[in-house]
Each structure stands twice: as C-alpha cells, then as structure tokens.
Amino acid sequence: MLAALASADAVTWISILVKTLAYAATLVAAGSVLVWLALRELSADGRASLLRMAVVAALAAAVLSVLRVPLRASFLMGGTFDGAVDPMMLGIVFDSPLGTSVTVRLIGLALILAIVLPLRGARWIALTGALMACASFALRGHALGEPRLLLGALVTAHIVGLAFWLGAFAPMSRAARTEAPPIAAALVHEFGTKALWVVSALVAAGAVTLVLLGAADPAALTTPYGQAFLVKLALFAGVLGLAALNKVRLTPALQSAATGAAQRLRRSIAAESVLILAILATTAALTTVTSLPSEQARVAPQQPKTVQAVAHASGDFPWLS
Incomplete structure (x- = not known):
C-alpha cells in the first residue's frame, strides 16, 4: 500500500483526505445522538453542547459526503477536473454503490438534525437517522460480498459501536474541563461501564467479518491489505x-478529586481521538488504493488494467469484477 500511496496523484490524496473527514464527521454526528440517548450522567450543559456538536458534525458530514461523488468521477476520468463535472461520469457514480451509500447517509444526517426540533419523538427520529448514517457504510465496498445480509449487519454493528465510542470523547473531555470532579467522574464511569459491551461487540463483529471476507488467512497478511490491517490492529x-x-x-x-486527574484524563482522551483518526485515515487509504485479496482474485486477468484498477481501488463497481 505504501508504494501505491507514494505514486498516488493529487486526486487520490484529496479523496483519502475527504473520505477520512467524512468518516469522522459522520461517526461524530451519529455518535453524539447515541451518547445523548445512552448516558444518563450527562449534565444539562453537556447535553446542550452535545446537541450542537451533532448538528455541526451532521452538516459537515453531508458536505464531505457529497464531495466524494465528483472526486470519484474525477478518479474514473484519470484525475482530471473535467471528470468531476462530467454529467455522464457523475451519473455513473450516482448509480454505483457509492451513490446509494451517500444518498442513504444524507437522509440519515438530515434526520439527525431533528434532535434540536421541538417535536414529540424527535429523539427517536434522530436515532433512526444515526442508525441510517451508520448503515450507509454497509452499502458499498466489502459489505457487498456474500453473505451480504450478514456482512451488512456486522459492518453496521461495528460502525455503531465505533460511533458511540467516538461520540463520547467530546462530552467527557468537556466534563473533565468544566464540571466538578464528582459529576465528571460519574459520566466517565458510566461510559467506561457501557464501553465494555461496545468493545466486545467491536471485536466480535470485526473478527467474524474478517473470517467471512477471507482476510483471516495468515497468507493475507503479506498483502498490502493485510499489512494495512496490521497497522489498524496496532x-x-x-x-x-x-x-x-x-x-x-x-x-x-x-473520583477522588486527585490533583491533575482531569488534565490527565483529557490528554488521554485526546490521544485516543488521534489514534481513532489514524485508524480512519488508514481505512480511507486502504479502501482507495487496494482491496481484499479475495476481491483481487475475482477481477478477470484479461480485463484492461484501467478496469482492474477501478475495480480494486473503489469497491464501488462490483459488476466490473
């Protein structure tokens, strides 16, 4: 994968950056809703701050997700600006799994915005939107393999758990900075208790997904995909x-109000955030420049190299493989 990144053009790098930021913003938007509903120890100010974050993240995720369409069209046209505005190429991308994923995500992000409206049941509308935004990740790429329904459910469960985790960072860091130690400690303790279940779900869903995709074979670790997976695992x-x-x-x-405890907790949360952002960036690069060995094997060797490159790098056009 490093060799592919070293020779990547500007459009590829921009695509990786936009994809990374779209991942992060979508997860924060969905995760903010999940945390707002799940953590009872959030203070009133913490809840209000979390609602603002959900709205800002949802709007940012919508813009970034839409940008992925012309970037993909540009990629298919060899990285040219003309490709980004070509109606035919844009139509191809909209008709691909990427287009479906972006459409579902935009609907989910719009529903998340309902959380700030004075409507009865607004929280459940927002929850539906958060789950749709998470499910949009399962509408393209590796989740299109077989068994498709099971893979889609596993990917969605994985994303929901990651969103909850990422969505809790800002309110916990804010509580450590602005709330009294007992209030902040109660929130962090509640998250830690529930995060145990989240970690179990993440590990289980990830392990089963790898087995189903054929990436658990030790031989796969010698491939660019396997090497990137080891980076993500680390x-x-x-x-x-x-x-x-x-x-x-x-x-x-x-909890004991030890001197400097709040500052140390905030630094730890910041470090976790950086590591998760690095995981998202690795995933974005991985899904842009390479693919699973099992997917590479399905691309007919007699196909032109340009067709193989599109099938490998995008995961958006399964009919090419």
Whole structure:
C-alpha cells in the first residue's frame, strides 16, 4: 500500500483526505445522538453542547459526503477536473454503490438534525437517522460480498459501536474541563461501564467479518491489505490500552478529586481521538488504493488494467469484477 500511496496523484490524496473527514464527521454526528440517548450522567450543559456538536458534525458530514461523488468521477476520468463535472461520469457514480451509500447517509444526517426540533419523538427520529448514517457504510465496498445480509449487519454493528465510542470523547473531555470532579467522574464511569459491551461487540463483529471476507488467512497478511490491517490492529490496541488506563487509573483518580486527574484524563482522551483518526485515515487509504485479496482474485486477468484498477481501488463497481 505504501508504494501505491507514494505514486498516488493529487486526486487520490484529496479523496483519502475527504473520505477520512467524512468518516469522522459522520461517526461524530451519529455518535453524539447515541451518547445523548445512552448516558444518563450527562449534565444539562453537556447535553446542550452535545446537541450542537451533532448538528455541526451532521452538516459537515453531508458536505464531505457529497464531495466524494465528483472526486470519484474525477478518479474514473484519470484525475482530471473535467471528470468531476462530467454529467455522464457523475451519473455513473450516482448509480454505483457509492451513490446509494451517500444518498442513504444524507437522509440519515438530515434526520439527525431533528434532535434540536421541538417535536414529540424527535429523539427517536434522530436515532433512526444515526442508525441510517451508520448503515450507509454497509452499502458499498466489502459489505457487498456474500453473505451480504450478514456482512451488512456486522459492518453496521461495528460502525455503531465505533460511533458511540467516538461520540463520547467530546462530552467527557468537556466534563473533565468544566464540571466538578464528582459529576465528571460519574459520566466517565458510566461510559467506561457501557464501553465494555461496545468493545466486545467491536471485536466480535470485526473478527467474524474478517473470517467471512477471507482476510483471516495468515497468507493475507503479506498483502498490502493485510499489512494495512496490521497497522489498524496496532492502532486499535493503542486505543484499548488508553481506555484501560482511563478505567483503571484515571477514573478512580478523578473520583477522588486527585490533583491533575482531569488534565490527565483529557490528554488521554485526546490521544485516543488521534489514534481513532489514524485508524480512519488508514481505512480511507486502504479502501482507495487496494482491496481484499479475495476481491483481487475475482477481477478477470484479461480485463484492461484501467478496469482492474477501478475495480480494486473503489469497491464501488462490483459488476466490473
């Protein structure tokens, strides 16, 4: 994958950046809703701040998701600006799984905005939107393989868990900065208790997905996809290590109002955020410049190299493989 990135053009790098930011903004928007509904220890100010974050993140995610369409069209036209505005290429992208994914995501993000409206049942509308935004990740790429329904459910469960985790960082960091230690500690403790179930779901869903995709074979670790997966695994191990530190040492220190406990917790949360952003960036690069070995094997060797490159790099045009 490093060789592919080294030779990548500007459009590829911009695509990776936009995809990374779209991932992050979508997860924060959906996660903010999940956290707002799930964590009872949020203060009134914390809830109001979380609602604002959900709205800002949803709007940013919508813009970034829409940008992915002309960028993909440009990629298909060899990285030219003409491709980004060519009606035929834009139509092809809209008709692809990427277009379906973006459409569903935009609907979900719009429903998330209902959380700030004075409507009865607005929270459940927003929850539906958060789940749709998470499910949009399962409408393209590897989740289109077989068994498609199971893969889609596993990918969605994985994304929901990651969204909840990422969505909790800002309110916990804010609480550590502005709330009294007992209030902040109660929130962090509640998240830590529920995060145990989230971690279990993430690990289980990820493991089953890898087996179904054929990426659990040790031989696959020698491929660019496998090497990128090892990078993601190392980063996730770092996240789990920091989470364990938060639960075992930093949360008890905050509960006892130890000097500097809040600052240490905020630094740990910031480090977790950086590691998760690195995971998202690795995923964006991985899905842009390479693919699963099993998917590469399905691309007919007699096809032109340009067709193979599109099938491998995008995961958006399964009929080419």
